[in-house]
Amino acid sequence: MSESTINAADLVNAMQQAFGAQKPSGTEEFRLNNPNRFAVGIITPKKEYGVNILPGAFTMVTQDELDYLMATSTLLRDGTLVLSGEKQQAIADTMGVKIEDNANFMSDDEIRKKLSMNANQLRKWLNSGDIQPYVMEKIVTIAKTMNLNMNKIQVLHEKLPDFDFMSSDE
């Protein structure tokens, strides 16, 4: 009788075919994005030596890792790191964070829309939540491209007095 051999990879393939190729539940991964101009590091039980997420880059995390990050840091709560798609809303609901109208979670276009409100509405919006300094800086940088009137610039200046509103970035 001829002796047949089977290697580990073949065995895994055979098992995946037999039981379906889906990953075990709880290992689904989500895209965690860093939309900022600075690097953000995360440490989770799976990434115990830490992962550096470069500006504009992302890393994949599991639900367990998200739960861990929610419990041990403020990065998800204050919008420093954001998830893609509907997962962001689900995580915000879990944390009890309202993301509608919240500057920390807004895209550039949404901020631009807010900046086109009148000065009083703008002041009310800027004072309505705890806007992170780097988000405030992003708002002001966008404002510089919009030719705003002096009243609105005054409102922004109150929030970020050290920002140079007059110089260009060139």
Place this chain on the structure above:
Amino acid sequence: MSEMIEIYNDSNIVDVVTAAARHESLDSNVVANADSLLKKLASNPNPNNRYQISQLVKFAVNDIIKRDTNYLDMLADVKRVGFGDKAEFETKLPGVKAFIQAKGATTPRTKNARKTVSMETISVSARPVINIVELQNGLANAADLVNDASYQMECAINGYIANVLTTAAATWNSPYYGTGSGLVKGTLDPMVMNWIRQANGAVIFGDIAENTKLAALTGFQANTTTQQYAGNIINEQNQNAVIGTYLSAKVVNLINPLKEDGTDEFLFDSKKLFIIPTGVDAAMRPLKVVFEGDVFSTENTNIDDLSWEIRLDQYFNAGIVKGVRPYLSMYADSSVG
């Protein structure tokens, strides 16, 4: 007629009251002499004597505030100017450029540019009140008054400066600002290395609670499950709670007092690490601090409630002036607890 006592900035009693306010050990004879002089002044609270006591408090508070804001020389561009003078801070902007071009083509003109910013001052002020009868009977303790007033004024000054710096630094980009859910080596190291490369060295300046986490970043991974540490790092950490150097940058602890008596909240955010380049002129630092004059005092007696009050003021301000780049980096640890 009783003799006129006059107190000057360099009078011995100023040193004694300053030392007592800082809870330093003092020779009992020296304390007794100072006490008797104070009692002499207080027992006869005529306008001159009250003025001399307020002068004494002013000199002592001024000494303490100057000493306890010394750390700013390491972190900021500090200017001390006289009353009415304006401090001007100069920062370099992107300057002369060179161009690769065709022979004989006109070279665009570029200027060696600098930006000068002047800073108005604001006031930090305290107004302690003492019952005049207590003052007269020697029940009011000058050292306690100096300690409380200087502590509160220092907290106000340092809190304001810390807020200016941390708010501005959080708007900078990599490698001048970074954050993480803890101290993440992959995020922190490029920030330190940036200054090692650009400025030939750096100092890591932060609260001991954050500095102590640096030791854990020094290990190397021998295999997938084990992190190994050098023996001297373990010993150093055990002996001092912090390691002396990290990635060749000296690690320095920030003195972080409690915000207010009765609370466990510290004045400075203990989750921030500052990476300060060495070998860079202080004038290049983005944090600009100005002190206009020394602490000054005015005093008043209120006939309605028999109170005697001193008002102490120090003019100062802090701001951020960023030229080509901020010559300072800040790492914010976003972990909770």
